[in-house]
Amino acid sequence: MSSEPPLTYKDAGVDIAAQDEALTRARSAIRASFTPGVLGDVGSFGGLFDLAKVGCQDAILVASADGVGTKLDVAKRAGIFDTVGRDLVQHCINDILVQGAQPLFFLDYVGTGRVEARIVSDLIRGCAEACRDNGLALLGGETAEMPGLYDEGDFDLVGTIVGAVARDKVLDGSRVRPGQVLLGMPSTGLHTNGYSLARKVLFERLALEIDDRPDELEGRTVGEALLAPHRSYKEALWPLLEEGRIAALAHITGGGLRDNVPRVIGGCDAVIDRASWAVPGLFRMICEAGGIERDEAYRVFNMGIGMVLVIDPEEESAVRAHLASVGEEIVSIGSVAAGAPEAGKGVVRWA
Amino acid sequence: MSSEPPLTYKDAGVDIAAQDEALTRARSAIRASFTPGVLGDVGSFGGLFDLAKVGCQDAILVASADGVGTKLDVAKRAGIFDTVGRDLVQHCINDILVQGAQPLFFLDYVGTGRVEARIVSDLIRGCAEACRDNGLALLGGETAEMPGLYDEGDFDLVGTIVGAVARDKVLDGSRVRPGQVLLGMPSTGLHTNGYSLARKVLFERLALEIDDRPDELEGRTVGEALLAPHRSYKEALWPLLEEGRIAALAHITGGGLRDNVPRVIGGCDAVIDRASWAVPGLFRMICEAGGIERDEAYRVFNMGIGMVLVIDPEEESAVRAHLASVGEEIVSIGSVAAGAPEAGKGVVRWA
Missing domain, CATH: 3.90.650.10 (PurM-like C-terminal domain)
Structure with a gap:
């Protein structure tokens, strides 16, 4: 046996209680984004979404992933963390809108060196509020605490959106003509x-x-x-x-x-x-x-x-x-x- | 006018040519993952997926987002970058399998301080090969070069999976009984x-x-x-x-x-x-x-x-x-x- 003191996950820089607190703080904003398509509640392995409940069961799905880039650095300098969540959601909405798609749901990811519950919950809340305002659901997400991979105050924010477009309404360039x-x-x-x-x-x-x-x-x-x-x-x-x-x-x-x-x-x-x-x-x-x-x-x-x-x-x-x-x-x-x-x-x- | 030399995006640490090269290197592996549900090719704003082509138009969608955690640090120490892509995809597959879902498609995100085409293409190729091996499509993704937010050799790898489960086959705990x-x-x-x-x-x-x-x-x-x-x-x-x-x-x-x-x-x-x-x-x-x-x-x-x-x-x-x-x-x-x-x-x- 080692004579050194026993190690815990927290000693290694992973504080599950802080992650739980961040999610708890954001939970009501997440629930407020739920649309009739969402089945179940926050915290399942995967989020469930019923296309039939939003009238999209015969639609084509359109999906896109993105980040916020170094706008995050500006947010950090300003100490304002909810607007970048909105940036991310609305960027993703526009990315699928250009193919004719209605946004259905969104998943977020926060990677950070150390979870500060206030910052992480602001990031998630910003995503959730933008989802609610645009009529899509924040269906799931992940917060990862990665000491050593990110510096302590650093983080990244990533999102994936899924939408639907009727098969005869996909915008794919085929309707574009000279003179338009x-x-x-x-x-x-x-x-x-x-x-x-x-x-x-x-x-x-x-x-x-x-x-x-x-x-x-x-x-x-x-x-x-x-x-x-x-x-x-x-x-x-x-x-x-x-x-x-x-x-x-x-x-x-x-x-x-x-x-x-x-x-x-x-x-x-x-x-x-x-x-x-x-x-x-x-x-x-x-x-x-x-x-x-x-x-x-x-x-x-x-x-x-x-x-x-x-x-x-x-x-x-x-x-x-x-x-x-x-x-x-x-x-x-x-x-x-x-x-x-x-x-x-x-x-x-x-x- | 400023007397200092003109600045370019590359001067600011964003090398679009390196990002393009990474995607070019990974493109054949991405295409090899495509299933009959995929419409279009690599590089649209959003990836298009037709549920009817895989017989899932009346299914419930199941979605989950995740990262690889600090296994990435081990990959970096070993200089091996394709296995963590497989880790990510297969982790996500298991996460929705437990709700009874068949994986349909996956989107990746790579955030990094400086794009090294070999490393980024290995990360994406690892995702694409795991998708192909498990019968789902790598439908889209994003590579973000964020100087200052990540240290130069650092990166994060994030993925989102979407699958489908027939409405009467969702595993939600309701079939669990004492004695099982x-x-x-x-x-x-x-x-x-x-x-x-x-x-x-x-x-x-x-x-x-x-x-x-x-x-x-x-x-x-x-x-x-x-x-x-x-x-x-x-x-x-x-x-x-x-x-x-x-x-x-x-x-x-x-x-x-x-x-x-x-x-x-x-x-x-x-x-x-x-x-x-x-x-x-x-x-x-x-x-x-x-x-x-x-x-x-x-x-x-x-x-x-x-x-x-x-x-x-x-x-x-x-x-x-x-x-x-x-x-x-x-x-x-x-x-x-x-x-x-x-x-x-x-x-x-x-x-």
Whole structure:
């Protein structure tokens, strides 16, 4: 026998009581997200979901996984942990919305060096509240305490979404034709992309602090501007998707307009005029201070456009009327053109 | 304009080319996992899955998210990165198998400080190969490069699984009765639980190296014993689930026999005799060198039992015959007893 003292799991840095406390704190928010599809309660091995109860038993499932990226570092600097949960859920919603899917449920994962119940429960609660607001269920999740793998105050937040789309309503690029118009919907900020470059410019090159209020941000602090939640386009776009008025949708995430629009328009090209909308001050400040080249900026950041709609010209007035009626300001940013057949895939051409 | 040189995303530590290379390397393994349910190819915003093509359109979905824990640290010490992908997939399979579900698809997430294409592609390939071997599709995933949030060589690996179970075959504890027998199926090692404590004992207290061959491991190195993949019980158990011969299943993960068996047996108690199986050398070595108390050990580690079957006594001979026919060695570890009604939930009683 060893003469050294007996070891426990807690001695090794894994505090199951803290994990339980985090879940207990978040449980009511999780339950509040439950929809009629959810069977059972929090804490089973797997979450059960009945497609028939939400009328989706003959639908195609659409699934996507994502993280929040280094927006997490900004949250840590600001000490605000619930907004990144919302970022994650709403990013995932938009990712499947562009294939025509209604979000059904979401699962979260928190990895951390040491579980602080308040932080972990805020992360989960942020996910749960965003699920509730968007009509999907937080069906399950995992919190993993991994001493040594993450530094003590560090964590990652990961999510997976599952949605459903009727088989005749899948958006797969097949409805895209030259002559269709491109409408842009504004982003609320960087959303969840480009934070490593933004942090380098703002916190290193400009040496700004999280509470500074540079003129370009028009009264907001750096933290407020950077933590503005990645918005969900579901509520505004769902009626249009149900009516079949949209030929394609592109969620402008990592890769920007340049890489994301071609993913959804078959072999066509997109002709986009970057002068057609005003780039918000946050992006201008980052690009100027970082000396970031224009093409690089439009590949790293959304530059103010978070979602692009591809629609037939004859649908434009109905689409604009609906979006105006729900308070959305949209902008025509370009049109669809025939792609070069020899290219094999479409590209963005800057007008 | 700034007089400093222009910044790019790569300057900020995000190398999209390396991410693309990792995905390119893993792509053929991902495609090889595709089942008839998968629509489309690698690289859409969301993965599409058609339940009707696999005969599951009226089934209940079962979903679960998990990570690999600090087994990742062992992989890093050994420089072996594909087995942890298998660990993750097979852990997730077992988690939904215990509710009676057939695994349908899986999504992975790799978060890292700096993308090394070889390591990331090995992680994803390991997931993809385990998916293929178990008949589910690697439907999607995300690789996130997060300089500053992870140290350069560090990474986390997270997965979400979705499966389906016929409505009348959900295992939810309602078929469990006093007098049923508990059969244990062997684990292949620690699976994916207790690594923080195991690493503390083996690498700190005993100061072992990854290539050492202590007597207790009967010829294997520390790395080989610790990286033995978390096994999948699907192939062995699926025929029994289809025939309805199993009243409940418990996957012995974090919390050990003590916490996991009560999760699946309604309000009944489980009477388990810890003398009924031989605890493998790896567990004995860790517990002895760490001076780990017996109850703590059976809460942190699986102690040699990776899955527990709850079955009616009249099914025992058929179940044993099937499992013997597929080369499984099983052991009777106890029985189900009436729980104390005032307790509200069942417990494990050690015989």
